[in-house]
Amino acid sequence: MKGFRWFVFFLGRSVSQRWMRMVIAALSVTLAVSVIVGMAGLSLGIREKLGDALKAYGANIIVSSVDGRNMPAEAWSAVRSLPSVASVLPQLYGQIRIQDVPVELIGTDMDTVRSQGWRMKGEWPSSPGQVAVGSSLGEVLGVGAGDPLELMGSTGVETFTVTGFFERGSDADRGLMVGLKDAGRLLAMPDQLSALLVRSRGEIAEAVPEISRSYAGISVKGLRQIAQAETSLLAKIQLLMALVTVVVVGACVISVGSTMGATVLERREEIGLMKAIGGTRRSVSLFYLSEAGTIGLLGGLLGWPLGFISAQAVSRGAFGSYISVPHILGVAGLVLGLVIAVLAGHFPVRDAMKPRAAEILRGE
Amino acid sequence: MLPRLLKRSFLNQKKAMIIMVVAVAVGTAVAASLLTVATEISSKVAVELRAFGANILVEPRLEGLAGVSGQARYLEESDLKKIKTVFWRHNILGFAPFLDGLVEMRSGENVRPVQAVGTWFEQKLQLPGEESAFVAGIVSVAPWWSIEGAWASHADSVVVGSALATELNLHVGDSVNLEGRAFQVSGLLTTGDREDEQVFMELATLQGLLGGEGRISRVQVSALTTPMDDFAYKNPKTMTRTEYEKWYCTGYVTSIAKQVEEVMTGSRARPVWNVAETEGKVLEKLRLAIYLLSVMALIASAIGVGTTMVTSLLRRVEEVGLMKALGADSMGIITLFLSEAVLIGVFGGTVGLLLSLWISKQVGLLVFGTELNQKALLFPLSMGVSLIIAILGALLPIARALHIKPAVVLKGVE
Structure with missing residues (x-):
């Protein structure tokens, strides 16, 4: 028997006699590929997801005026529309008096503040004439939410309504926060800003030059505190994910290898048979390699969607959202399945092919 | 009789045995080192987060x-x-x-x-x-x-x-x-x-x-x-x-x-709330991610070990036929296969545990600069799991084997 018929005969024999073993072999390849695809996808996505969690820190860039004075309020609109900027918090700093005692006042945009999720007992001001009080100041003032509070600014004494008490864990807790318009009036600094607290969308190093170019006369500084810690943490997490992936991938490849190896060990007789009825060494190895290849392709085909689904399941469970897995990973998964199976399958084949046909058939 | 048969099994089929031991060892190593990483990572990352101030x-x-x-x-x-x-x-x-x-x-x-x-x-x-x-x-x-x-x-x-x-x-x-x-x-x-x-x-x-x-x-x-x-x-x-x-x-x-x-x-x-809350968020997300990943990888390694075991043992169906033809009873066959599985499980489990110690140590040193502590509970746990997997892997072929007619098997057709 030669050529194509020979091939088909043994293929048919394989499928009918050891379909279970082939299924198991394909399963092990599926597993290996799905783990690789899943973990690779997650490794790519984890940086993005952790980056989101790190946003809770707040601003990582401070924008102020180069000469140390205030900036015009239009600097805020110039900066907030930039693509590299995720959020901007405008700030106007000054002092007013409560019962003749100087107290720090911060004017800010209450809508942006509300979206920051800062600790607040009560509500943030939502209309003019309302004030949020820092927790330390609140303790000595003895007022509650809804009570009036007299603030003495440049316009004289104005009565504000306390809406709530905030706590930052900084010296802001000894002061007050009001809306920008109220602050501008109380401090006689209309349409001015002392600083912009910026959170960058990506790397600080990319955002700083873009912000600097967006408005004249501003100084843009990245906060070293956050920049270093974030970079270091994200790098370590990625390294960890990579190492874990390597360990698991290594285990999967070995497991596929041993599954394929176990399969081939028993087929020495078959190899003998193949050679006896017309197979050359070349056609026998070709046969086994293509068998392994088919198993690999099928396994890879199944493994790619499985890996994709598990990566998304982990991402959904851990981060509450999905990750974007590049489609190249799917192609890579298929190819990987092929490579793993053929690689794992070829060593035992080579080894098993060494003894001579007659010896095998005699059962020695 | 049993020890002699066992010895014969192991010596005659060195390659097959090695493959099974390797499978169990690798599966145990992956599971144990992943579990260690998963339990230790929170405390290591918590220390890293202190760099925020x-x-x-x-x-x-x-x-x-x-x-x-x-x-x-x-x-x-x-x-x-x-x-x-x-x-x-x-x-x-x-x-x-x-x-x-x-x-x-x-x-x-x-x-x-x-x-x-x-x-x-x-x-x-x-x-x-x-x-x-x-x-x-x-x-x-x-x-x-x-x-x-x-x-x-x-x-x-x-x-x-x-x-x-x-x-x-x-x-x-x-x-x-x-x-x-x-x-x-x-x-x-x-x-x-x-x-x-x-x-x-x-x-x-x-x-x-x-x-x-x-x-x-x-x-x-x-x-x-x-x-x-x-x-x-x-x-x-x-x-x-x-x-x-x-x-x-x-x-x-x-x-x-x-x-x-x-x-x-x-x-x-x-x-200092912005620092405290960021830490909390990062640790929670990380913990969940690693936990889910570990579950995924554990399932993968269990199945990986299982497929190897099943495949290895399926091929020994003939041997069972031979044994039956020589007069061995079902109990004897089951005992033999199970004893083999136990030995493979213990040996593979031990090798796997030692390997996992090395893996966790390397991962810890490379990523965090310190070693990860392998919890003492892990040893009996991993060993137990390896044994269970080895035995489970032996069950399918045993079950199949016991239904075989010796003559059919010996003729080389399944």
């Missing part, structure tokens, strides 16, 4: 509105060492005291008030009962400080913030006059924040300059904390006694702050 701020408790502006009251420097005696003292990784004051700086013809800050840069404290010294100071709460030059370790040196230095045209080595005394600029500090406009020196130096011995304005504390949950956010004043004890004895940032407040006379301690 202090998460507790301690200030003098305000008494009356007048205290709001300026510095009416101070904290005691002598209370500082008590911080490392609180219930959660082992979680306190660092703290630094600060004294703030306004001083008059004379540089050439310029005279201007500058914000001066006295602190510890790196202070080694010998704590009672501890062998190695505890390192407090800036290095333990603000590792991102970048000083061009050196810290002001001499009593007559200062570190100037880079923005202020640029404004006054000061460089390292220059001389400045503060409150009539001469100082040398030993370094320039850059942080991007308000420190760039201040002048720094040793705590004792500023205390001497301002005439305030033993006084400090505030303390920053860096502590390892348990992420806040709904229970932790409850107002402690409204908690029942049991709840309060549970809160106090859990390392929440709020309870550790309370403990520090108790030992610092006249203080009020509160969490």
Whole structure:
């Protein structure tokens, strides 16, 4: 028997006699590929997801005026529309008096503040004439939410309504926060800003030059505190994910290898048979390699969607959202399945092919 | 009979046995090292997160509105060492005291008030009962400080913030006059924040300059904390006694702050919320991710081991036929296969555990620079699991084998 018929005969024999073993072999390849695809996808996505969690820190860039004075309020609109900027918090700093005692006042945009999720007992001001009080100041003032509070600014004494008490864990807790318009009036600094607290969308190093170019006369500084810690943490997490992936991938490849190896060990007789009825060494190895290849392709085909689904399941469970897995990973998964199976399958084949046909058939 | 048969099995089918042992070993190694990584990663990342800075701020408790502006009251420097005696003292990784004051700086013809800050840069404290010294100071709460030059370790040196230095045209080595005394600029500090406009020196130096011995304005504390949950956010004043004890004895940032407040006379301690909340969020997400990943990988390795075992043993169906033809009964066959499985499980499990020890150690060193602790519970657990998998893997072929007619098998057709 030669050529194509020979091939088909043994293929048919394989499928009918050891379909279970082939299924198991394909399963092990599926597993290996799905783990690789899943973990690779997650490794790519984890940086993005952790980056989101790190946003809770707040601003990582401070924008102020180069000469140390205030900036015009239009600097805020110039900066907030930039693509590299995720959020901007405008700030106007000054002092007013409560019962003749100087107290720090911060004017800010209450809508942006509300979206920051800062600790607040009560509500943030939502209309003019309302004030949020820092927790330390609140303790000595003895007022509650809804009570009036007299603030003495440049316009004289104005009565504000306390809406709530905030706590930052900084010296802001000894002061007050009001809306920008109220602050501008109380401090006689209309349409001015002392600083912009910026959170960058990506790397600080990319955002700083873009912000600097967006408005004249501003100084843009990245906060070293956050920049270093974030970079270091994200790098370590990625390294960890990579190492874990390597360990698991290594285990999967070995497991596929041993599954394929176990399969081939028993087929020495078959190899003998193949050679006896017309197979050359070349056609026998070709046969086994293509068998392994088919198993690999099928396994890879199944493994790619499985890996994709598990990566998304982990991402959904851990981060509450999905990750974007590049489609190249799917192609890579298929190819990987092929490579793993053929690689794992070829060593035992080579080894098993060494003894001579007659010896095998005699059962020695 | 059994030992002889076992010996024959292992010797005659070295390759097959090796493959099975390798499969179990690899599966055990992956499972054990992943479990170790999963359980250890939270504590390692928690330490990494301390690089974000202090998460507790301690200030003098305000008494009356007048205290709001300026510095009416101070904290005691002598209370500082008590911080490392609180219930959660082992979680306190660092703290630094600060004294703030306004001083008059004379540089050439310029005279201007500058914000001066006295602190510890790196202070080694010998704590009672501890062998190695505890390192407090800036290095333990603000590792991102970048000083061009050196810290002001001499009593007559200062570190100037880079923005202020640029404004006054000061460089390292220059001389400045503060409150009539001469100082040398030993370094320039850059942080991007308000420190760039201040002048720094040793705590004792500023205390001497301002005439305030033993006084400090505030303390920053860096502590390892348990992420806040709904229970932790409850107002402690409204908690029942049991709840309060549970809160106090859990390392929440709020309870550790309370403990520090108790030992610092006249203080009020509160969490630096943006740092504390970021930590909590990152740790929660990471923990979940690693947990889910571990489950995924454990399933994968279990199935991987299983497929190898099943495949290996399926091929021994003929041998079972032979045994039956030679008169072996079902019980005997089952015993043989199970004993083999147990031996493979024990041997493979041991190799796997040793391998996992090495893997966890390498991963820990490479990523965090420290070794990961492999929990003692892992050993019996992994061994047990390897055994179970080895035995389970043997069940299918055994079940199949027992139904075989010897003649059919011996003819080479399944």
